Amino acid sequence: MKHILAALAVLMLAAPADAAEMRPFARGSWQTLMQANAGKPTVVHFWGLTCAPCLTELPHWARLAQERADMRLVMIAADPTPGDIKDLSATLDRAKLNKVESWAFADAFSERLRFEVDPKWRGEMPRTMLIARNGSVTVMTGVADLKAVRAWLDREAK
Amino acid sequence: MRSYPLLMVAMLLSPGPISAQEHQHDAMEPASACKDVKLSCADKATPFFAKDGSLWLAWSANGRIGVEHSTDLGKTFTPAVMANHHAEKLDAGADSRPQIVIDSNGGMVVAYTIAKGTDFAGQVMVTRSADAKTFAMPKPLTDDVISQRFVSFSLDPSGDVFAAWIDKRNLAAAHRAAKPYDGAALAFAWSTGGKDFAITRIAKDNTCECCRIGVAFAGPHKPAVMWRNMYPGSVRDHAIMTFDGDKPGPVNRVAVDDWKIEACPHQGPSLAIDAKGGYHATWFTDGAKRQGLFYARSSDGGKTFSTPMQVGNNERQPSRPFVLAAGNTLWLAWKEFDGDQSTVSIMQSRDAGVTWSKPRVAAATKDASDHPLLIAKGGDTYLSWLTREEGYRLIPLENAP
Numbered sequence: 001m002k003h004i005l006a007a008l009a010v011l012m013l014a015a016p017a018d019a020a021e022m023r024p025f026a027r028g029s030w031q032t033l034m035q036a037n038a039g040k041p042t043v044v045h046f047w048g049l050t051c052a053p054c055l056t057e058l059p060h061w062a063r064l065a066q067e068r069a070d071m072r073l074v075m076i077a078a079d080p081t082p083g084d085i086k087d088l089s090a091t092l093d094r095a096k097l098n099k100v101e102s103w104a105f106a107d108a109f110s111e112r113l114r115f116e117v118d119p120k121w122r123g124e125m126p127r128t129m130l131i132a133r134n135g136s137v138t139v140m141t142g143v144a145d146l147k148a149v150r151a152w153l154d155r156e157a158k
Numbered sequence: 159m160r161s162y163p164l165l166m167v168a169m170l171l172s173p174g175p176i177s178a179q180e181h182q183h184d185a186m187e188p189a190s191a192c193k194d195v196k197l198s199c200a201d202k203a204t205p206f207f208a209k210d211g212s213l214w215l216a217w218s219a220n221g222r223i224g225v226e227h228s229t230d231l232g233k234t235f236t237p238a239v240m241a242n243h244h245a246e247k248l249d250a251g252a253d254s255r256p257q258i259v260i261d262s263n264g265g266m267v268v269a270y271t272i273a274k275g276t277d278f279a280g281q282v283m284v285t286r287s288a289d290a291k292t293f294a295m296p297k298p299l300t301d302d303v304i305s306q307r308f309v310s311f312s313l314d315p316s317g318d319v320f321a322a323w324i325d326k327r328n329l330a331a332a333h334r335a336a337k338p339y340d341g342a343a344l345a346f347a348w349s350t351g352g353k354d355f356a357i358t359r360i361a362k363d364n365t366c367e368c369c370r371i372g373v374a375f376a377g378p379h380k381p382a383v384m385w386r387n388m389y390p391g392s393v394r395d396h397a398i399m400t401f402d403g404d405k406p407g408p409v410n411r412v413a414v415d416d417w418k419i420e421a422c423p424h425q426g427p428s429l430a431i432d433a434k435g436g437y438h439a440t441w442f443t444d445g446a447k448r449q450g451l452f453y454a455r456s457s458d459g460g461k462t463f464s465t466p467m468q469v470g471n472n473e474r475q476p477s478r479p480f481v482l483a484a485g486n487t488l489w490l491a492w493k494e495f496d497g498d499q500s501t502v503s504i505m506q507s508r509d510a511g512v513t514w515s516k517p518r519v520a521a522a523t524k525d526a527s528d529h530p531l532l533i534a535k536g537g538d539t540y541l542s543w544l545t546r547e548e549g550y551r552l553i554p555l556e557n558a559p
Contacts, residue, residue, distance in 0.1 A: 050251045051422040052278040052367050080252040080424065081201060108201060108526035108546065110252075111475060111495040119497070122444065122475060123252065124423045141444070143420035 022089055024106035025076055030116045033074065033103070039133060041156035042072045043149065046117075046127040048079040049087055054126040057143050058095035064146055065100060071153055077104040078114070078125060132156055192546070195222045195245075196238060202255040202528050203544040205552070207535045209260075213552060214290075216258035216268050217544070221245030223256050223270045225290060231540075232552030241268040241285050241293045249273050249280045252424045253308055253370035255529075262317025265352040266290050269299065269309050269321070278367075279305035282323060284355065299323075299347070300358040304330045306345065308426065310371045316378040319349040322371050324385075328363055341388040342367040346381075346401070361399060361406035364388040370426030374483075376435060379403045382460055384412065384429040384439055393418045396427050396441050398460045413454060413466045415445030425477060432483040436510050439463065440479035440490060451476045451492055455511040470494055470503060470517070484534035489555065490514070491530045491541055499523060502530040502543055506558045515558035523547055 023029075033044075045061060047054035065073050075097060077088045082105050092098045105113055114121045118139070121127065130138040130152050138152065192199030200217035207213055214227045215235070222245055224238035241256075248254070249271035257269040266287045271280040283296035299306060305326035312320050325345035332339035344362040347355040366386035374382050380400060387397035387409070396412040417423075427441035437456035443449065452466035470476030474494040482489045488507040493500055503517040521530075523545035531542040532555075541553040 048422075049273075050249075050278060050368065050424070053420050053422060055278060079250055081250040083250060084247075110526070111477075111493075111500055112497075115475065115495060115497050119473070119475065122423075122425065122442065122477060124419065124421045124425075124444065126421055141419060141421060 022077075022085060022092075022102045022104050025078075025103040025113060026106050027109075027112060027116065029103065030113075034131075037072065037074070037131065038135075040072055041133050041153070042074060042131045043153075044074045044076060044129040044131060045144070046076050046078045046125055046129075048077055048125050049083045049091060050079050050081075051125040053143050055091065057126055058091070058097060060146060061100075062096040064149065065097065068150070068153055070157060073100050075100050075102045077102075078110070078123075078127075079105060080110040080123060081108060082106050193220060195219050195224065195240075197224065197226060197235065197544075198549045200224070200528075200544060200550075201526070203542070203550055204255050204258055205531060205533050205540075205542040206258045206260060207533060211535060213535075214258055214260065214266070215550065216241065216256040216270075217550075218248050218256050218270065221248055223248075223268060225258065225266070225268060225287075225293075227290070228552075231554075232550065235550075239287075239291060239293065241287070242270065242283070242296055243293075246272045246283075249307055251280075251307060251368060253368070253426045253529075254280070255370075257309060257311035259311045259313045259319050261313065261319055261349070261352055263352045264288075267311065267319055267349065268293065269311050270296075271307055271309060274305065279326065280307035282306040282309045282321075286352075297354075299355055302327045302358065305342075307367075308370050310373050312373045312375070312381065314348075314378060314381065315375055318351075318379070319355075320346065320373065320381045321349070321355055322346045322361075322373055322381070322383050324365060324367055324369075324371070325358075325360060326367070328360055340364045340392065344371070344383065344385055344399075346383070346406075348404070359404065359406075361401070362387070362397070362409055366394045366423065368422035368424055372427045372429030372439070374429045374431040374437075376400050376431050376437075376459065382429060382431060382437065384427045384441075386423065386426060386441075387411075391418055392420050393445075394423060395443070395445065396439070398429070398437070398439065398456075400460055410461050412439050412441070412463050413443075413452065414447060415443035415452075415466075416447045417443045417445035419444070428480045430481045430483040430488065432488065432510060433485070434510065435459065436483075437463075438481045438483060438488055438511050440469065440481045440492075442477060442479065451479045453479070453481070453490060453511065453514075457510075464511075467514075469505075476503075478529040480530060480532050482532035482534060482539065484539045485537055487539070487557075489532050489539055491520070491532050493527070493530055500527050500545075502541060504541065504555060506555075518558070520555065521545075521551060521553055 282299040285296040309323035372384035528544040
């Protein structure tokens with residue numbers, strides 16, 4: 001037990017202190033996430049390593065996150081074949097999004113994970129969900145219009 | 159144990175965070191994750207029927223490409239032979255899959271795509287085997303170093319092998335010249351007489367970059383290719399082209415779905431050509447005009463298509479449509495998900511796609527699954543489906559009443 005704990009301690013300390021931990025997004029995670037953010041306006045952005053427009057878009061989200069400290073941003077990597085965590089983390093690091101709350105699909109049964117998020121989602125990415133204080137959801141498919149996101153944030157801030 | 163009380167508290171409070179550490183990667187995997195290099199742990203399996211009726215599979219599992227065959231229609235398989243020589247980082251795109259073809263000389267050619275770096279670029283690797291016991295060291299399909307993905311290998315009626323893929327060489331060249339370039343390009347090459355693929359060419363610039371390609375043959379050296387094209391304004395509707403050997407044909411639009419999206423749909427089309435030359439196309443769209451899975455046919459060699467017909471139940475995430483022409487019958491297969499299980503639905507047409515039987519469920523699973531594929535041998539048609547729980551299945555399809 002001592003050895004296991006010591007090994008775990010090393011692993012936990014080895015993570016960069018200010019980097020957000022990427023969490024496994026599994027069956028039930030969406031509900032967990034929604035409960036944790038209930039009543040708080042939240043921007044959920046789905047991206048993936050297998051999605052070219054997503055990677056182009058990531059730095060724009062980093063800039064918006066810097067500009068709008070009031071934005072609750074949650075990044076979810078939704079590659080249908082679970083992406084390699086090292087690659088996902090490195091990609092977020094490069095885009096300067098490593099401090100943002102971050103999850104990654106961790107189940108190859110991606111239909112099920114997507115269904116829990118939104119039965120209408122067929123896997124196209126990028127995809128952004130603006131979840132308002134009152135729970136109403138605005139879906140933006142494809143590269144998000146950040147002007148519209150800013151306007152939404154302004155409305156929600158009132 | 160007493161020396162670590164704070165750590166224990168930290169661990170109990172933590173909902174299972176994961177860092178970039180290799181060791182913690184395992185924590186990401188679901189309980190059902192399979193770590194072995196074998197068919198039952200594969201995420202994709204592509205079938206091919208040899209002339210002698212044996213079924214060959216090329217599959218991908220944990221970075222390896224395996225090849226095995228069955229002489230009893232998929233009930234039992236020979237031990238797998240590895241087509242790549244070590245574990246590689248394979249393209250994780252949903253529509254990427256290993257390719258396998260046995261050419262007219264009995265030579266087997268296997269292709270797969272490796273991911274380059276952490277970027278969305280890929281490299282297609284090709285390996286051959288004369289005896290299916292050992293494979294040559296895989297070689298890149300092309301000397302071009304930029305990116306090839308979603309390669310499709312098909313056996314031409316002449317016995318040659320036709321390859322088509324999504325290529326980014328012209329995108330890179332445009333960027334070097336500081337010029338804009340939308341999407342990627344459709345590329346192709348031929349392998350004749352068991353030789354390496356000859357010169358690779360671009361058939362069409364500005365295609366969508368993340369979807370599989372549908373290939374069928376209108377005759378020897380007349381491959382028809384269907385792909386998700388990029389129309390002005392990032393409208394990602396489908397196009398079709400029939401080649402004359404090395405000569406790309408005109409680009410025809412299959413349907414105006416008007417799907418304007420700056421995104422990766424991750425869902426490519428499927429194409430079949432029947433014995434009378436009728437073209438049969440199926441695809442997914444979420445366009446302004448129509449949403450879901452669709453089927454359309456062409457009786458003028460792919461120039462114009464019928465009004466798209468909706469396929470599947472739009473309330474159940476219909477996806478991955480596949481069309482096959484076998485004898486006088488057309489088959490359509492696609493996947494649906496009802497919130498609990500994934501099913502493969504099948505329907506059949508005996509009048510070249512004018513009317514179709516009612517869809518029926520041919521197979522189901524409650525965990526991860528590969529795309530459903532259709533394959534024919536003689537007069538028999540099969541659903542080829544790899545699922546995490548049930549493993550690989552070759553399911554004979556019964557004629558609709």
